[in-house]
Amino acid sequence: MITIYDLAKKTGFSSTTVSKALNNYPDVSKKTRQAILDTAAEMGYLPNAHAQSLSTKKSWTIGVMFSEDNEIGMKHPFFSAVIESFRKHAEKEGYDLILASRNLRNRGSSYLEHFMYRGVDGIVVICSDPNDPQVQEMIDASIPIVVIDMSNQNCSVVFSDNLSGGELAINYLHSLGHTKIAHISGEPTIYAGQVRIQGYLDAMKRLNLPILDGYLVNGGMFSIEEGSQAMEKLLDLKDPPTAIFIAGDHMAIGAMEAAKKRGYKIPDDLSIIGYDDIEMASYVTPKLTTIKQDTDAIGIRATQLLMKQIIQKKKIITEEIIPVELIERESCKRLKKK
Template sequence: MRRDELLITIYDIAKRTGLSPTTVSKVFNNYTDVSAKTRTRILEAAKEMGYLPNANARSLATKRSWTLGVLFTESSGLGLRHPFFGGVIENFKASAEAKGYDLMFISRDIGGNNGTYLEHCRFRGIDGVVVIYADPNQPEVAELLASDIPCVLLDFNRANVATICSDNVGGSEQAVRYLYELGHRTIAHLSGGRDTFAGRQRLLGYERMLEELGLSGREEWISDSGDFFSIQGGYEAMTRLLKQPELPTAVLAAGDNLAIGALRAIREHGLSVPGDISVVGFDDIESAELVTPPLTTVRQNMREIGGRAAQMLIGLIEGVAGAEAVVLPVELVIRESCRKV
């Protein structure tokens, strides 16, 4: 049998590098007391030799499955189809894999039997869970968050649970102030839904800045998409707004998909953006700069959110971090969908 057909072990790598098997083992089990130079040396040798760590052996040694759960609630209707959450998950995945973890999507179905999220996590031996766009007050989500399985809650805020979200309030405030500085005094809002955390927070920022600037808020100029930040929801919300006897000169949409739907509705009513109505979105998804006109929007840092969520969750699993509430800054990206009045 040829050498490359044999199972490569940590002892082979230790012999190749001149280091101890213990040091080699520490690298593959993500211990932190190995220098970067030594770690690189071991990983390069392992790659050259075609070494693949034995997952079962590693699990026995570390008492972990090296698997992170990803939980969406099915009722949201979003999942990976939404470009923002898809981007966050991609970055979460990259950061988790860099630390040696695999991902598993969590549902209530276990081998065809209906169970709970917590039961599924127990059954699979999940080390920790990132909970995305799920209502923490939903009984089965609350049960998981209250368990001893480390969790990070994304795009929500809840006491005694590790959470991470963007500055939704501040983002809306930035957008409204920008429109005000362009001369707009009648600014409407396409809401992402008052029953969603992000929707409520972005509405709050809109209302706060109107009050700070001395502008009158009109309830009929807050149009709820009612469809979880979708393009169709934005189209319908803008269509309702365009039926008002007096039209605003600007609109802040609580999401880029809503704004893209609004662009379509405005065009179909024979109006132009930004000639008749200026539009600002929220998220800065990839298509925001591809639509006509390119969309001015509030950028959430998908890379930072996903990477930080993975870092927080792994820190909880390894016992080196506690639950913290992280709010990440946002940035107003100015393109061509707004004009001075």
């Protein structure tokens, strides 16, 4: 490994001047700067990030934390899409992402501790339980942070407009003539789950639609499997719904499976609208009508918010709500008159 001292020796300047040349300080002449740059290139010099960070207290890294409960980590298409967008934009600003564990060389430790240890310049946490103490701890710390897909009064957050997403769905279903509309919700302790329920409730009330007994069923952690189970419950009702708003595409797909297995035709017997617009949604049969979350915009906005905090060196508290969009495909149909 070749250092600025090697460059100094070679060029005859001091290490100070070399460092300054490398960092575009104004008090080094064009000529010597060029000479230094040239021999740096020639000798294959590379700065040492650790030394730099140690000296400057800036690491040009940002830590990312995934939700833990649902074991899926980055396998979930929504999360991975958001992170990919975030990565792409953070990269442009010169930051690398570090996926940290809580495992400080086998002394267990918290995420915050781990991130502090790593000296990250900021943190992004994605889709978490709002009362996860780990997340709270990070939010309460003074380090720049942005959390995605969750609300909080004490930090920057960005999430989809879950409320109007629910409305969009319900209004659409209603416009197709449906009145008996059920909701398979996500876990209410998850922020997204809770707000989508609220959206459902609000829209139903505004439309003066009744919410029959058993029409609101908790689908849990958004998995396909749980979607199936929830659908079973709905179908067991004496007066089952004609349309269902489902808080996640995975659950919706599971639900469709279950319905088909029972002999229901979708969308003829049952209209279904999902949430997320994961890739799979376009390829199941029938193609899933859904509320699309703009993962790209979420990632971009999150990056901007984090950058701003890092630059200003102070937390900023704000909520960015990203609009959602109804994607009409094939899983909903006008209710046929009986």
